[in-house]
Amino acid sequence: MAKGFVAITVERCKGCGFCVEFCPTKVLTLSSAFNSKGYHPPQVVAADKCSGCDLCGMYCPDFAIFGARNAR
Amino acid sequence: MSECLVDIPADAINPVEPYLRSERIPHIWCPGCGIGTTVNCFARALDESKLDLNKVAIVSGIGCTGRVAGYAALDSFHTTHGRAIPFATGLKLANPELQVVVYSGDGDLFAIGGNHFIHAARRNMDLKVICVNNLTYAMTGGQTGPATPDHVISTTSPYGVFEPAFNLVQLAEAAGAAYVARWTTFHVKQLARSMEEVMKKRGFCFIEIISPCPTLYQRRNKMGDGLDTMKFYKQVSKIRNGAPTSECGLTKSGEIVVGKFVDRDRPGYFEMLNAQMTETLGDRYVIPEASSCGDC
Numbered sequence: 001m002a003k004g005f006v007a008i009t010v011e012r013c014k015g016c017g018f019c020v021e022f023c024p025t026k027v028l029t030l031s032s033a034f035n036s037k038g039y040h041p042p043q044v045v046a047a048d049k050c051s052g053c054d055l056c057g058m059y060c061p062d063f064a065i066f067g068a069r070n071a072r
Numbered sequence: 073m074s075e076c077l078v079d080i081p082a083d084a085i086n087p088v089e090p091y092l093r094s095e096r097i098p099h100i101w102c103p104g105c106g107i108g109t110t111v112n113c114f115a116r117a118l119d120e121s122k123l124d125l126n127k128v129a130i131v132s133g134i135g136c137t138g139r140v141a142g143y144a145a146l147d148s149f150h151t152t153h154g155r156a157i158p159f160a161t162g163l164k165l166a167n168p169e170l171q172v173v174v175y176s177g178d179g180d181l182f183a184i185g186g187n188h189f190i191h192a193a194r195r196n197m198d199l200k201v202i203c204v205n206n207l208t209y210a211m212t213g214g215q216t217g218p219a220t221p222d223h224v225i226s227t228t229s230p231y232g233v234f235e236p237a238f239n240l241v242q243l244a245e246a247a248g249a250a251y252v253a254r255w256t257t258f259h260v261k262q263l264a265r266s267m268e269e270v271m272k273k274r275g276f277c278f279i280e281i282i283s284p285c286p287t288l289y290q291r292r293n294k295m296g297d298g299l300d301t302m303k304f305y306k307q308v309s310k311i312r313n314g315a316p317t318s319e320c321g322l323t324k325s326g327e328i329v330v331g332k333f334v335d336r337d338r339p340g341y342f343e344m345l346n347a348q349m350t351e352t353l354g355d356r357y358v359i360p361e362a363s364s365c366g367d368c
Contacts, residue, residue, distance in 0.1 A: 007081055007084040007086070008077075009086070010077045011098075012097060012098050014098070014102075014103035014104075015103060016103050016104045016297075016298050016299060017299045018109070018298070018299060018302060021299055021302065021303070022302075031077060033077050035077065037098075039103065041077055043077065054087075055260070055261075057086070057087070057088075057112070058109070058112055058113060058116065058260040058261070058264065059109055059112075059260055060108070060109070060112060061101065061104075061105060061106060061107065061108025061109045061111075061112070061298075062097075062098060062099070062108055063086060063088055063089075063092060063097060063108070063112060066084075066086045066087060066088075068084070068087075
């Protein structure tokens with residue numbers, strides 16, 4: 001089981017890519033799908049690698065993503 | 073549209089949500105702008121510092137960063153251009169119990185509000201000044217500001233800036249600030265820790281945050297988008313805690329020295345006021361107590 005998870009609020013995202021670039025375990029990638037404003041939000045591609053460090057949440061300028069650790 | 077987007081699970085709540093006015097989000101800042109990241113760090117610092125949010129006030133001036141007060145779920149004040157610090161000074165004097173944070177940009181704090189900044193630092197007013205420095209006047213269209221480095225192309229300097237820029241950290245130290253630090257939007261952890269530290273520190277504290285402005289500054293100077301700028305910060309910034317601030321000037325593409333430069337104790341405004349008045353007036357002087365309004 002992964003140590004943590006990320007939650008994405010798709011409609012807030014502006015597709016800057018900070019979370020994708022700075023995720024230490026490379027959990028995310030920018031999706032090819034659009035949100036209603038026409039941006040490409042991130043999507044989880046390697047959920048099992050997520051450590052729940054919340055660095056994506058700290059980098060996000062739009063408060064659209066955060067990470068949290070799973071309860072053990 | 074082959075992929076489908078997964079939205080946030082219903083039971084998950086973003087940890088910064090309690091510190092934001094969620095109904096006003098999405099905010100107006102451009103994609104790739106760093107101001108949102110600084111607000112994110114600020115919210116986390118508030119969370120960590122466990123302050124009573126009824127005793128925290130945030131004051132902003134005008135500009136892109138001036139919008140921060142409107143998004144923070146605190147007692148927030150959006151003041152006139154350059155006057156965030158005098159407003160905050162008044163707020164602090166009237167109610168010394170308040171933790172007053174001034175959150176504004178480089179143009180607001182150092183151009184039109186430059187005088188207010190140096191005098192508040194000189195008096196060592198107990199204010200926490202957070203300056204998001206995007207090196208330009210962003211909201212008005214990218215004009216040359218007091219912190220724009222040499223050789224940069226801007227709306228008002230199409231052939232390059234030739235005026236020397238302010239070194240904000242050196243200015244703050246020289247004027248008498250008790251705490252001076254500089255980070256970029258890449259250094260989120262350090263920035264959040266610094267913000268938490270100033271919440272506990274007494275006296276005039278100053279944090280400069282170098283932030284990308286992809287729409288105006290980076291685009292005109294062919295420096296890529298917000299993400300490219302973050303990578304650039306990662307590449308050129310160097311952490312040197314305690315470095316002499318005179319060596320920390322910014323250039324267009326040179327090294328960015330970051331870190332905590334100054335952390336000293338100076339007598340605060342109230343201490344100096346009380347000491348002087350007690351010395352002069354003796355028993356006739358009554359030290360003003362913090363007034364607390366029973367209704368709030």
